[in-house]
Amino acid sequence: MSGHSKFANIKHKKEKNDAKRGKIFTVIGREIAVAVKEGGPDPNNNSKLRDVIAKAKANNMPNDTIERGIKKAAGNVDAVNYVSITYEGYGPNGTAIIVEALTDNKNRTASNVRNAFTKGNGNVGTPGCVSFMFDTKGQIIVAKEEYETDSDEFMLMALDAGAEDFNEEDECYEILTTPEDFSAVREALEKENVPMAQAEVTMIPQTYVELTSEDDKKSFQKIMDLLDEDDDVQNVYHNVENDEE
Structure with missing residues (x-):
């Protein structure tokens, strides 16, 4: 997930947790599928696919896994029906959160995202409510x-x-x-x-918010954890400083 600290935390590169790594590979796999559907399987002619491959390599995804993902998507283009959708909302203490998802079921994803916000004492807002920040x-x-x-x-x-x-x-x-x-x-x-x-x-x-109350920190982390567990969620951005994600 992106945007978890003022400067992206390079611990992503050293992540040893298999579940976390599996989540990242799932996220990137969907991005590969969408890039191939939009621009074809040849990275030389598909700048979006080149960008996704670079992201995959930065996250230590093996080359054969990347190639398998491209071949699978190229041979099964009609089956790739992911829709990109963005949610914006507020976490504890008015913190700003943006969630990007790729989903084949918008109702399921919307329900899961709302659930994550609600359980962390936040709420989903209208499009544009926090992205201007x-x-x-x-x-x-x-x-x-x-x-x-x-x-x-x-x-x-x-x-x-x-x-x-x-x-x-x-x-x-x-x-x-x-x-x-x-x-x-x-x-x-x-x-x-x-x-x-x-x-x-x-x-x-553009600016950062520091959560000082332990309850707010726990609530915020609850939102992050639930979003992190959702395979539909591709990226989460927020303006909380010094979180431990």
Whole structure:
């Protein structure tokens, strides 16, 4: 899941939990199926599929699993009937949450998402109720331990490739792009053999809210856990700072 901290947490890359990894692979598998249906099975002619493959590799999905997913989708295009749907709502203390889903049953997904919000003392709102508080950006995370480089040189490389912003954190570099430039920047860095812990278009909050009450923290985590368990849910974005997800 995306957007769980101010700078995407690179623990995704090191995730040892099989259930969590299985969830991520399910999410990416659906994205592969949709990309193949929309643009065909050849990544050279399908930029959306190239982006999904990059995301898959960043999450340590084996190449043969990726290839199987592409072949399965290509041979079964008519069976891919996932609909993209976005929910917006409020968590404890007015926190903002956006849920992106790919589903073959909108009623089931809507019910599950509402249930998650309700059990965490939140509520689903109307479209647009919180998305104005987020910016859509291409985001590439590079772990320092996997890429030793001079930060100034790396920043220049990223900016020359078309990046909009470059941030250095204790453990990682964060490269931000416009959604339109994301693929070109990612591919330019790939050509320079830059290993990516995360590479995707995401939603980044403009401001962050810190939950101070233990009850609010537990309620918020309840929403996150229930959404995380739902295979229809692809991404969750929120503006809570310092959560432990």
